Amino acid sequence: MDQTNNTISPTTxxxxxxxxxxxxxxxxxxxxxxxxxxxxxxxxxxLHSISLHVKKGENLVVLxxxxxxxxxxxxxxxxxxxPDCGTISILGKDLxxxxxxxxxxxxxxxxxxxQNAALYDSMTVRENLAFPLRQHKKRxxxxxxxxxxxxMLDNVGLVDSIDQLPSKLSGGQVKRIGLARTLILQPEVMxxxxxxxxxxxxxxxxxxxxxxxxQKKYHISSIIITHDMICAGITADRxxxxxxxxxxxxxxxxxxxxxxxxxxxxxFDFSDNINTAQNATGK
Amino acid sequence: MQPFLHRYQTFFHQAGxxxxxxxxxxxxxxxxxxxxxxxxxxxxxxxxxxxLLIGLTGFIMGAVLTIQTRPSMAGFGAVSLIPGMIxxxxxxxxxxxxxxxxxxxxxxxxxxxxLGSMRVTEQIDAMEVSAINPFHxxxxxxxxxxxxxxxxxxxxxxxxxxxxxxLAMNIHDVTSLRHFFTAGMAHLDFVDxxxxxxxxxxxxxxxxxxxxxxxxxxxxxxxxxxIAANSAVVASSLAVxxxxxxxxxxxxxx
Numbered sequence: 001m002d003q004t005n006n007t008i009s010p011t012t013x014x015x016x017x018x019x020x021x022x023x024x025x026x027x028x029x030x031x032x033x034x035x036x037x038x039x040x041x042x043x044x045x046x047l048h049s050i051s052l053h054v055k056k057g058e059n060l061v062v063l064x065x066x067x068x069x070x071x072x073x074x075x076x077x078x079x080x081x082x083p084d085c086g087t088i089s090i091l092g093k094d095l096x097x098x099x100x101x102x103x104x105x106x107x108x109x110x111x112x113x114x115q116n117a118a119l120y121d122s123m124t125v126r127e128n129l130a131f132p133l134r135q136h137k138k139r140x141x142x143x144x145x146x147x148x149x150x151x152m153l154d155n156v157g158l159v160d161s162i163d164q165l166p167s168k169l170s171g172g173q174v175k176r177i178g179l180a181r182t183l184i185l186q187p188e189v190m191x192x193x194x195x196x197x198x199x200x201x202x203x204x205x206x207x208x209x210x211x212x213x214x215q216k217k218y219h220i221s222s223i224i225i226t227h228d229m230i231c232a233g234i235t236a237d238r239x240x241x242x243x244x245x246x247x248x249x250x251x252x253x254x255x256x257x258x259x260x261x262x263x264x265x266x267x268f269d270f271s272d273n274i275n276t277a278q279n280a281t282g283k
Numbered sequence: 284m285q286p287f288l289h290r291y292q293t294f295f296h297q298a299g300x301x302x303x304x305x306x307x308x309x310x311x312x313x314x315x316x317x318x319x320x321x322x323x324x325x326x327x328x329x330x331x332x333x334x335l336l337i338g339l340t341g342f343i344m345g346a347v348l349t350i351q352t353r354p355s356m357a358g359f360g361a362v363s364l365i366p367g368m369i370x371x372x373x374x375x376x377x378x379x380x381x382x383x384x385x386x387x388x389x390x391x392x393x394x395x396x397x398l399g400s401m402r403v404t405e406q407i408d409a410m411e412v413s414a415i416n417p418f419h420x421x422x423x424x425x426x427x428x429x430x431x432x433x434x435x436x437x438x439x440x441x442x443x444x445x446x447x448x449x450l451a452m453n454i455h456d457v458t459s460l461r462h463f464f465t466a467g468m469a470h471l472d473f474v475d476x477x478x479x480x481x482x483x484x485x486x487x488x489x490x491x492x493x494x495x496x497x498x499x500x501x502x503x504x505x506x507x508x509x510i511a512a513n514s515a516v517v518a519s520s521l522a523v524x525x526x527x528x529x530x531x532x533x534x535x536x537x
Contacts, residue, residue, distance in 0.1 A: 115405075
């Protein structure tokens with residue numbers, strides 16, 4: 001896991017906030033590059049000139065309090081929200097230069113796990129997983145589709161739930177099925193919108209470990225939006241903290257945990273479980 | 284003054300938005316891939332699942348119309364004209380209108396609530412980010428289903444209403460089913476049947492598209508699902524009346 005980045009000196013003053021994207025020094029092309037992303041709703045500016053990058057195979061965790069613009073940021077990456085200004089490049093494609101069809105072609109290569117998994121509640125688990133395949137893998141045989149569905153369900157440990165409706169599943173199971181459905185198109189980039197929200201500590205830890213497992217198995221680059229420190233501790237290679245719409249701080253988990261800034265440290269203070277979680281994954 | 288102006292602005296904004304949504308349907312409906320499976324499923328939900336309600340309503344409507352009309356017609360000694368009167372009024376106006384209004388309540392509200400719920404729970408967004416066109420999959424299929432099924436339901440309503448009229452006729456008089464239908468059909472002309480069928484296609488289209496529009500544009504929050512369902516019924520019922528008025532004017536010119 002990469003822990004070479006330095007913590008940016010935090011400041012709340014937007015005028016002097018550096019907001020300069022630091023590309024990898026080793027010349028490796030990042031899979032996601034965001035430059036100067038700004039988004040407002042009416043008079044309220046939610047994101048102010050956000051710049052960041054994600055390297056291939058890296059898990060970037062975006063932390064921040066509720067309302068800090070984390071979800072808006074991640075939705076801008078898949079064009080569910082349109083930024084006011086700034087550029088986004090994913091897998092070498094500049095989103096602004098893409099038409100509708102090209103955007104959809106890129107979306108197939110990006111997985112997005114919603115906060116509540118957003119399973120289609122009129123479909124069974126099997127149909128939920130089969131739906132993207134039916135749309136995008138028309139030439140794939142029914143046998144191969146079934147095998148892929150079973151493989152994905154096996155990944156998340158829920159093969160037995162294949163014929164159940166989402167309403168019959170627990171919160172943790174719904175998240176797992178949501179993850180399986182997202183992974184079924186074998187994306188190169190995964191975006192997680194608060195994957196552990198609303199789950200108990202144990203299930204949250206299981207989901208976080210599953211995210212790392214899937215990342216390693218399928219070599220996926222991820223952005224994980226969360227305010228759950230257990231999830232951040234388990235999944236993060238690098239962490240960015242948003243505050244009032246700006247990148248307030250950036251660094252590894254250990255760097256931010258030992259930050260001089262009291263506000264940053266306040267994220268890490270309240271949970272005793274983090275060290276345990278970190279020890280479990282060797283971070 | 285300010286809220287009044289704001290309300291006007293909102294109305295015109297929504298009207299413009301709805302028009303764009305309706306036009307988008309015509310662009311998307313011809314685009315492949317055609318979701319036949321979903322269209323057939325929606326046809327089943329809209330058509331087959333509504334037959335009992337539509338049939339019962341049509342039967343009662345025909346019977347009540349006959350029972351209520353008979354005393355006046357008997358006063359003029361024109362009981363023999365009842366089948367013709369029932370046939371003309373049911374086929375031209377009452378059948379299509381009652382079918383459309385029932386479908387506004389049953390189907391329009393279902394579509395508003397279903398799509399509203401999908402919007403609130405981010406299922407529509409999930410389709411979008413999976414590169415699946417939610418408009419094509421959800422709106423086009425449902426609107427095609429209502430456009431095709433409501434004319435069929437209207438024909439069913441007309442038939443059952445005439446049968447109800449026949450049974451009600453036999454309360455006081457004696458007539459055969461064959462005679463009742465023959466007498467009824469003798470008063471029907473091409474200009475009675477054709478515009479009624481055509482307008483029921485328009486009824487089906489507006490019920491589907493307005494129900495979908497309201498659900499598709501539901502705001503975030505559970506309350507908006509109820510609002511979407513409710514406003515889908517109100518707006519589509521109003522649209523049905525407006526189309527009926529326009530159709531009546533056009534038919535009058537024929």
